[in-house]
Amino acid sequence: MTKVKQTLLAVNEIPKKVIEGVPFIGPVLGHVYEDFITRQLSKLEERRIDDAHKYCIRKIEEKIKLGFRPRDDDWFFANNENYRSNASEIFEGVLTKCKLEHEQKKSRYINNLFINISFEKVSLAQANFLLKLVGTMTFRQLLLLNLFNVNKGNNLMLNTKEVTIVSENISIYQEVYELTQLGLLQKLMDEGQPGVTWKDLQEKSFNAMFGWDEVIPGLMELTPLGDEACKLLGLDELTETELEELIRNFKSS
Template identity: 30%
Template sequence: MRNTISDDTKESIADGIAEYTGKTAGSLAGCAIGSAFAGPGGAAVGAIAGATIEHIFQKAGNGIKKRVLAPSEDKRVGTVYVQAKNIIEQKCAKGAHPRDDGFFDGGEEDRSAGEELLEGVLIAAQREYEEKKTIYLARLYANILFHPEISRPMANHLLKISEQLTYRQIVILGTLGSFVVAGQALPELKVLKQTAYTEVSGLENVAIAAEIYDMYRMSILGSSEAILDSAGINPSALVIVGYGANLYNLMELHNLEQNSELPTIQAQIIEFLIGHEAQREA
């Protein structure tokens, strides 16, 4: 079918994304990224890294402007672009040093891993209908740029997994992680249900159980007790494993972004994790 979008419409959409990308144009180049390192050597390395990352963002921004995006896509892509850049800038200001393992190096024919991943993140944002996930895509990209232990293939796989997760699964990971990883439980999480469910009732509980089981099958969550189906989960046996731990750290899930729906979603997750028995005893 022939594309019937007019040139004026295309230009209008391009101007929309330019409004987002323009807000931070050149900001990384001006970030005192090298000043946090002792001696002129550190400053030089920081300046080079800052300029390279800035180039990657400028190139990605120019690519975005050429795409025809719906208004909602325009908003999501622009939001992730700006948020990721802001996070990187904040890390630079605090003295963090971007990776120098070749992640930003590209050849004449091949793009750098940093450029490739940014494009993937922006495309993921374009396709992502759950807008509350955008901040976590931005955090994922920004933090990977400071973690040389995350290889190019691993980074791409983490992005693929993050696209598959629902917003509630991200909240599940963050809520469970506040107890399992940080060891600082929310007051409601002091006593997790100690035995496996034999059956799960209630629409929200059933949905949460299914999402936890899905994460278990994806090897994001593990369990010291085998889980055969979504009705057989023992909350106290759950652990964050493998790529789940990477996502917890890189998406900074110890600090879930506040919004109007988060308290309700988190309360439902907590209700499932402590079990009805614990609620009645409280």
């Protein structure tokens, strides 16, 4: 018996997986997963795919038990026999990203995107865009997004003035700058500029940025897209311990 046939027999019941109260989600995930395991994969890729599938099923079940209700539009259903559902498309994208993701810690948040979109009415185009974004980001950039989300109003007291950046920290500031290029972060107008008051800052006047050397941690704020990304990726699950080094860096630079 070939390895593929053995694998198919082992997961034969997966497409029939019934999530209590929502019988249509399990088959969507199961059929996409079953298609994936028939492909030529390394053992590591097989494990990544299997872990992602199990994680999504478990987290969706947990959310339903907590009282969350899956979206009630046509997200999980194909428009006709010639097209798959939007959920199938995004779940395939999630498995593809997880299969190739070398930063293991990122996979959880890639999976969270599918899980949360299963409960939030996000368009297919927006879901694909967010999936593309998270695929281009490093795990540290996910930490940075969450850090600036936590730091609303600069309650962490990060630097608000231009500072001399030592060479080993340039990569961090470059990653912050890249987040502005992705449309996820923006820089508040510096209160030290002539004629700029704190009221101007509160009214959200923003400066254009042209490089990493213009990053001022205490003045960085999420854009609406950044807010949505934080929510749908479930970045609030990141721990304070994971953020500590970045916080120290932005306070002591």
